[in-house]
Amino acid sequence: MPNTTPKPYRVGIDLGGTNIKAGVIAAAGWAGSGAGPGSGGRTGSGARAESGARAESGAGWADTGPGSDAKLGSAAGVAWASSPDGLPRLLAAQSCPTKAERPWREVAADMAGLVDSLLTELRISKNDCAALGVGSPGLIDSAAGVVVFAGNLGWRDVPLAAWLRQRLDLPVSLSNDANCAAWGETQVGAGRGCQHVILLTLGTGIGSGVVVDGRLQEGGVPGGMELGHSLLILDGEPCTCGRRGCLEAYASASALIRQARAAVSAEALPAAEHLLSGQHSLAGRPSDQPAAAGSVAPGSAAPGSPAPASLMLSLCGGDLTRLDGRVPFLAAAQGDAVAQRVIATYIKYLGEGIINCVNIWRPEKILLAGGVAAAGQALLAPLNDYARLRCFAGAKCFVAPIEAAALGNDAGLIGAALLPPDDA
Numbered sequence: 541m542p543n544t545t546p547k548p549y550r551v552g553i554d555l556g557g558t559n560i561k562a563g564v565i566a567a568a569g570w571a572g573s574g575a576g577p578g579s580g581g582r583t584g585s586g587a588r589a590e591s592g593a594r595a596e597s598g599a600g601w602a603d604t605g606p607g608s609d610a611k612l613g614s615a616a617g618v619a620w621a622s623s624p625d626g627l628p629r630l631l632a633a634q635s636c637p638t639k640a641e642r643p644w645r646e647v648a649a650d651m652a653g654l655v656d657s658l659l660t661e662l663r664i665s666k667n668d669c670a671a672l673g674v675g676s677p678g679l680i681d682s683a684a685g686v687v688v689f690a691g692n693l694g695w696r697d698v699p700l701a702a703w704l705r706q707r708l709d710l711p712v713s714l715s716n717d718a719n720c721a722a723w724g725e726t727q728v729g730a731g732r733g734c735q736h737v738i739l740l741t742l743g744t745g746i747g748s749g750v751v752v753d754g755r756l757q758e759g760g761v762p763g764g765m766e767l768g769h770s771l772l773i774l775d776g777e778p779c780t781c782g783r784r785g786c787l788e789a790y791a792s793a794s795a796l797i798r799q800a801r802a803a804v805s806a807e808a809l810p811a812a813e814h815l816l817s818g819q820h821s822l823a824g825r826p827s828d829q830p831a832a833a834g835s836v837a838p839g840s841a842a843p844g845s846p847a848p849a850s851l852m853l854s855l856c857g858g859d860l861t862r863l864d865g866r867v868p869f870l871a872a873a874q875g876d877a878v879a880q881r882v883i884a885t886y887i888k889y890l891g892e893g894i895i896n897c898v899n900i901w902r903p904e905k906i907l908l909a910g911g912v913a914a915a916g917q918a919l920l921a922p923l924n925d926y927a928r929l930r931c932f933a934g935a936k937c938f939v940a941p942i943e944a945a946a947l948g949n950d951a952g953l954i955g956a957a958l959l960p961p962d963d964a
């Protein structure tokens with residue numbers, strides 16, 4: 541493909557609490573997804589709305605098809621995507637440990653070092669790079685290029701964009717990592733061709749990004765679009781944000797794991813109570829007695845117990861602390877009624893949160909990323925059924941399909957690389 545722009549490459553960095561990942565994108569001739577020239581702005585704290593770039597919306601929403609021609613390449617994420625129609629391609633990626641306990645300048649220096657290393661590996665001159673985009677966890681002031689607060693990095697008011705701009709002599713854009721993932725998926729992933737996309741990343745928490753009219757929404761001031769911290773249950777479970785009852789507290793991967801562990805513990809109660817009958821109530825059980833859950837050998841019932849051992853417990857080797865987000869789906873697929881109930885309840889929580897999003901934004905697609913989304917149709921089919929039936933005017937209106945994101949762990953750095961430049 542001939543270079544139609546003087547700077548055909550973009551660089552993206554996904555800054556995480558554990559790893560820093562950087563990639564170089566070939567984006568020659570690329571002008572954004574769907575809306576034509578000038579598309580792809582940001583609105584909100586970094587708002588620099590481009591003139592005359594409002595995209596067509598509405599028509600053809602139901603005809604967007606699978607939405608992605610991008611094919612995920614190697615598991616390492618290095619050979620991303622053929623580009624049958626000039627889509628940006630990820631040429632190479634490198635990563636290193638964040639070691640977040642260090643002073644932020646050391647972390648930033650490693651970020652810059654990754655960029656240098658990648659460009660050397662690819663024999664690409666910095667002069668051929670249009671920009672660097674960075675996705676960071678936490679509360680981000682995109683306009684100022686500042687990480688206002690990032691708990692898992694221990695950062696507060698870090699002027700990351702300015703530091704990297706000076707160090708690398710490249711234009712630098714900064715946004716929240718979930719925003720970047722949503723942007724990447726909309727530009728070249730599962731939301732490609734759509735102008736209105738919501739992405740939820742179901743992990744330790746719930747990250748979220750919203751694209752409306754082909755533009756990444758970042759709120760009026762930093763801290764917007766945190767859909768994981770919208771209320772689901774009044775006075776519900778405590779959330780990491782200090783509030784109670786947030787969607788994150790019920791529909792993150794952590795919440796699913798907590799719900800599954802509670803179900804396993806409750807399932808084990810009859811066996812333990814039988815074992816202890818005539819001695820102690822469960823609540824008064826001395827500490828030297830067998831625990832209610834966790835001491836049952838994998839695949840076997842406790843001696844004298846009328847209840848079978850939990851399949852979920854067996855699948856995690858009898859160690860509840862090893863129960864992860866995959867276990868309930870594995871057990872449910874094997875017909876385990878307890879796991880099926882756990883998943884049905886989880887789908888209600890997540891489904892209600894998604895319905896809120898649909899009723900507010902009426903997007904073309906809802907995309908799910910993160911570990912739980914890897915469950916595929918076991919999650920997506922019942923979730924779509926649940927949401928379709930309950931959205932406002934659901935029977936009369938188009939209801940956004942809920943689909944798995946396509947770019948995997950590369951979404952953040954690809955989206956970061958494709959962020960509109962700060963002077964857009």
Ligand SMILES: [Zn+2]
Pocket residue numbers: 768769770779780781782783786788
């Ligand atoms: Zn919260």
